[in-house]
């Protein structure tokens with residue numbers, strides 16, 4: 465069990481409230497961390513009690529005893545991240561508490577703030593000694609987590625990477641993408657490489673197309689100031705969607721650990737190229753708080769990409785994401801080519817589909833053709849499905865709990881390396897430069913802009929059957 469110091473910059477923000485504080489609660493409840501020192505840092509004049517109360521609604525079935533343990537673990541220090549002196553004060557404050565509590569001094573620093581603060585915070589962390597380069601000795605470590613999005617484009621990401629490299633070792637750095645720690649996402653690599661049945665089929669000979677869908681029913685949830693500068697391409701495609709694509713398309717890593725997986729992901733990210741795309745904006749977006757009245761920011765994106773290597777030659781990858789859509793669906797659908805046997809011309813023959821559903825329910829399923837009972841030659845599609853909660857019953861650890869645990873364990877597989885980040889920004893910059901058509905305004909609760917139909921027809925998309 466870990467007894468770390470966890471320092472969170474942006475402690476009064478949205479991410480801390482919705483995700484980080486609940487994750488810490490569950491880690492304490494599950495006895496994954498013991499007696500931690502949690503230091504909240506932000507610019508607001510506030511108290512631990514106020515900040516924690518705001519996070520309480522995001523925890524289901526709060527156990528008062530565990531809650532009190534959490535409250536007792538947290539301290540708050542008002543900090544302005546643009547002032548060097550505040551970091552020196554914070555370092556003295558943290559050091560004295562660690563000494564008092566006889567802690568080892570292992571520190572996890574979580575930067576839950578906007579990317580334009582990253583370089584400044586990195587410099588001050590180093591100057592103040594709040595984070596020291598590499599291990600202090602064999603047993604003590606300092607690790608820094610950077611929340612996504614890491615930068616705004618390739619140039620800004622490179623600037624942050626250079627700044628980090630001046631003060632820290634890459635082994636201390638965790639550029640996090642919480643999608644990589646979701647239960648079913650971390651399953652993709654294992655399902656792919658641990659099952660002999662999939663290995664020979666995973667290429668352009670058998671796969672017709674791959675669809676990655678991140679549809680949300682929610683909107684921008686009061687984050688207009690951030691979202692209007694990012695939009696769907698930078699908020700969802702650059703990180704979550706390209707990482708999912710990389711896991712599906714990468715070559716077999718030498719080992720299932722750290723740099724082997726990151727090498728494999730990076731290689732395929734560098735081989736992705738853009739084919740075509742369209743964007744959309746939901747009706748009423750320009751009236752959202754902190755959004756420009758004439759905003760051209762996209763809240764919906766549909767892209768066709770390809771991968772320039774022999775395995776994927778000719779296989780289209782379709783990516784679709786949007787806010788305020790009809791349903792919540794995070795899934796990867798793999799459509800196989802139809803079989804080349806005597807039933808090829810059979811009317812009822814359908815493609816096989818392998819689907820990884822990440823949410824709302826963690827499942828994966830394989831759609832097969834079987835004989836319809838009572839009829840001689842009619843085929844019926846059926847799904848063989850694995851449902852995580854049906855089988856294991858337990859609440860799967862949520863992405864941010866896994867993420868914090870991986871950092872505590874010094875596990876970097878789910879952290880995105882500097883070259884991966886730069887490869888994905890390179891692609892997004894290229895797509896942005898294409899000035900894709902933006903269709904305003906799709907109705908909230910719809911499937912997106914009506915014009916999607918044109919593109920489906922043009923590209924030959926057949927969405928996975930429900």
Ligand code: BG6
Nearest residue numbers: 612642680682699700794823863
């Ligand atoms: C975040 C995006 O990274 O991921 C949000 O900034 C999005 O816009 C969220 O809603 C989706 O994550 P999840 O885990 O709820 O699917």
